[in-house]
Amino acid sequence: MQLKRENLIPALRLLAAQGEILVPTAVDEKVSKFAPWDGSSAPDLALVNTTLPPKDTLFPHQEGMYRYKTAGEPSLEEIVEAPARILFGVRPCDARSIDCMDKVFLGDKYEDAFYARRRANVTVIAHTCAQTGPTCFCDSMGLSPAEAPSADLLLSDTETGWLVTAQTEKGEAVAALWKDLTAEGGEAAPAPACTLKTNMSDALAGTLVSRFEDPIWDEVCHACLGCGTCTYLCPTCYCFDINHEDHGGEGTQFRCWDSCMFSDYTRMAGGHNPRPSKKERLRNRYLHKLAYFKERYGQILCVGCGRCVGHCPSHLDITAFIDKAAERFGEGK
Amino acid sequence: MVNHDCTCKDNPLVPQLCKVIKITQETPDVQTYRVQTLDGKRPFTPMPGQLGMFSLLGVGEAMFSVTAYGEDWIETSIKKTGMLTDAFHEMAEGQQIGVRGPYGNHFPVDPCKGKDLLFIGGGIGLAPVRSFIRYAFAHRADYGKIDILYGSRSPADLVFKEDLFDNWPKEPDTAVHVTVDRGDETWEGNVGMVPGYLEELAFQPVNRKVILCGPPIMIKFTLQSLLKMGFSKEDCITTLEMRMKCGIGKCGRCNIGSKFVCLDGPVFTMAELDELPDEM
Numbered sequence: 001m002q003l004k005r006e007n008l009i010p011a012l013r014l015l016a017a018q019g020e021i022l023v024p025t026a027v028d029e030k031v032s033k034f035a036p037w038d039g040s041s042a043p044d045l046a047l048v049n050t051t052l053p054p055k056d057t058l059f060p061h062q063e064g065m066y067r068y069k070t071a072g073e074p075s076l077e078e079i080v081e082a083p084a085r086i087l088f089g090v091r092p093c094d095a096r097s098i099d100c101m102d103k104v105f106l107g108d109k110y111e112d113a114f115y116a117r118r119r120a121n122v123t124v125i126a127h128t129c130a131q132t133g134p135t136c137f138c139d140s141m142g143l144s145p146a147e148a149p150s151a152d153l154l155l156s157d158t159e160t161g162w163l164v165t166a167q168t169e170k171g172e173a174v175a176a177l178w179k180d181l182t183a184e185g186g187e188a189a190p191a192p193a194c195t196l197k198t199n200m201s202d203a204l205a206g207t208l209v210s211r212f213e214d215p216i217w218d219e220v221c222h223a224c225l226g227c228g229t230c231t232y233l234c235p236t237c238y239c240f241d242i243n244h245e246d247h248g249g250e251g252t253q254f255r256c257w258d259s260c261m262f263s264d265y266t267r268m269a270g271g272h273n274p275r276p277s278k279k280e281r282l283r284n285r286y287l288h289k290l291a292y293f294k295e296r297y298g299q300i301l302c303v304g305c306g307r308c309v310g311h312c313p314s315h316l317d318i319t320a321f322i323d324k325a326a327e328r329f330g331e332g333k
Numbered sequence: 334m335v336n337h338d339c340t341c342k343d344n345p346l347v348p349q350l351c352k353v354i355k356i357t358q359e360t361p362d363v364q365t366y367r368v369q370t371l372d373g374k375r376p377f378t379p380m381p382g383q384l385g386m387f388s389l390l391g392v393g394e395a396m397f398s399v400t401a402y403g404e405d406w407i408e409t410s411i412k413k414t415g416m417l418t419d420a421f422h423e424m425a426e427g428q429q430i431g432v433r434g435p436y437g438n439h440f441p442v443d444p445c446k447g448k449d450l451l452f453i454g455g456g457i458g459l460a461p462v463r464s465f466i467r468y469a470f471a472h473r474a475d476y477g478k479i480d481i482l483y484g485s486r487s488p489a490d491l492v493f494k495e496d497l498f499d500n501w502p503k504e505p506d507t508a509v510h511v512t513v514d515r516g517d518e519t520w521e522g523n524v525g526m527v528p529g530y531l532e533e534l535a536f537q538p539v540n541r542k543v544i545l546c547g548p549p550i551m552i553k554f555t556l557q558s559l560l561k562m563g564f565s566k567e568d569c570i571t572t573l574e575m576r577m578k579c580g581i582g583k584c585g586r587c588n589i590g591s592k593f594v595c596l597d598g599p600v601f602t603m604a605e606l607d608e609l610p611d612e613m
């Protein structure tokens with residue numbers, strides 16, 4: 001089925017009745033993110049990639065967990081929030097990042113109720129990449145700019161609009177909604193090649209862990225400022241801290257994004273810190289992305305979106321690290 | 334193995350309000366809290382070695398070993414190490430706190446069946462060990478001879494004194510060996526560090542499992558002694574400590590390699606620890 005370009009706004013209008021639509025939006029010259037659709041203009045579907053990933057839709061930067069009262073009769077009340085939302089125009093890398101977060105929050109012995117409730121009410125409409133950005137390398141990480149298998153619905157660029165492929169039940173509901181706006185025909189453009197290439201392989205993922213004491217970690221960590229930009233912008237970084245806001249006798253317990261690149265992330269009450277310097281912290285981040293996550297959940301935690309590569313103030317580049325490691329450890333493709 | 338008899342039916346991150354029904358001053362800086370739900374029930378049923386998240390609403394929360402449980406209570410022991418633990422020490426009986434759990438794996442109570450057990454604790458490290466000691470006494474027929482070796486800095490720093498000197502020595506086929514680094518004028522027991530005393534007691538490494546918890550430095554030297562005595566790393570079981578926030582393998586905080594201490598631990602054999610990256 002094909003959705004013609006002129007039918008995009010009517011299609012979004014139909015969707016808007018189902019929930020809040022979040023579309024790629026330029027906030028200013030430098031920053032873009034997924035923001036509520038204004039209801040009338042065509043979203044900028046050429047943005048590759050939004051500066052901020054869509055992860056806060058499912059895993060807000062700060063999220064209330066429960067309200068409590070300590071004055072008088074103490075009480076505690078869980079906060080339940082799960083708005084119906086449609087993420088529209090998610091790139092294949094970001095679609096895969098949601099799949100990574102699902103692995104963490106929906107499984108592995110416990111379900112995270114806050115995430116699960118939001119997730120159930122979010123529909124992901126992905127959009128293939130007709131052109132790639134300067135730091136894109138998803139096709140080196142086992143993805144394709146033309147596929148997003150975990151998205152509910154996939155829009156693939158054609159000459160005159162988009163091919164509409166429903167991939168889940170939620171996606172079929174959207175396709176049904178658009179029945180009168182779509183027609184047969186249309187051919188998807190071939191997948192473009194990513195701008196950046198890197199030498200990642202399954203063998204390297206395994207080898208990296210066994211090179212825990214290699215001097216390579218010392219060599220790559222020096223420029224890191226520990227600013228946390230890389231983890232903040234990363235669509236798959238999901239670490240969080242739990243804290244509270246107290247207003248004398250009552251307050252809210254919340255969780256918020258945290259970063260393994262911060263020095264007090266692992267510091268214990270007695271002062272001991274198992275990851276005391278940036279070497280241990282960067283090593284943990286790279287190993288978590290490239291090896292640990294795969295050991296635990298079966299896939300790599302870097303989707304090749306290129307955000308950390310493009311925004312690190314010290315120009316640390318995970319693809320340069322992968323290439324260096326592949327060369328040193330002889331595990332190239 | 335996760336024990337799913339938890340405090341919160343569908344949201345493991347939201348605590349249940351409970352009350353502190355008894356506070357025991359173990360040492361000048363360790364207190365034990367007996368905790369019960371507001372309607373007088375046991376908050377959850379932990380397996381030995383499992384953890385609980387205890388929170389002072391408006392102050393903070395932290396993970397501690399659940400050292401014991403009874404019909405309608407659980408107990409945890411907390412040592413003063415900073416702002417949050419100081420606040421716990423200021424509590425009075427009747428105070429309400431948040432409790433969630435139990436978290437983590439547990440001591441291998443089944444694989445230990447039919448074996449002699451050697452429990453070794455240093456300082457507050459007796460707290461996790463105590464949960465298995467109590468379990469073994471409650472299932473006495475399942476285990477062979479039980480030895481408990483406990484060491485602290487001084488007689489004033491001994492925790493669970495009633496258990497050490499009154500309750501446990503009365504149990505069948507059980508010996509309790511207590512040592513202090515430095516004695517005082519009233520102390521008549523052994524004086525010396527745990528590793529030395531352990532070697533003196535000369536336990537045979539045959540059909541025996543060792544459960545040891547304590548400060549890292551004590552674990553290190555005690556393990557050296559155990560290996561010298563012929564114990565294998567597979568037969569030496571310990572617990573790890575890590576900073577924790579969620580307790581359910583989500584927040585990412587407590588990883589060592591691809592393992593989460595809150596989920597895959599805190600109990601590991603020394604052989605399993607050798608397999609993990611050296612980052613503890």
Ligand code: SF4
Nearest residue numbers: 224225227228230312
């Ligand atoms: S963005 Fe760069 S400098 Fe900042 S923490 Fe990440 S690697 Fe270090």
Ligand code: SF4
Nearest residue numbers: 234302303305306308
């Ligand atoms: S590690 Fe960097 S390139 Fe990989 S997914 Fe995260 S931000 Fe994107």
Ligand code: FES
Nearest residue numbers: 578580584585595
């Ligand atoms: S405490 Fe959150 S992952 Fe272990």
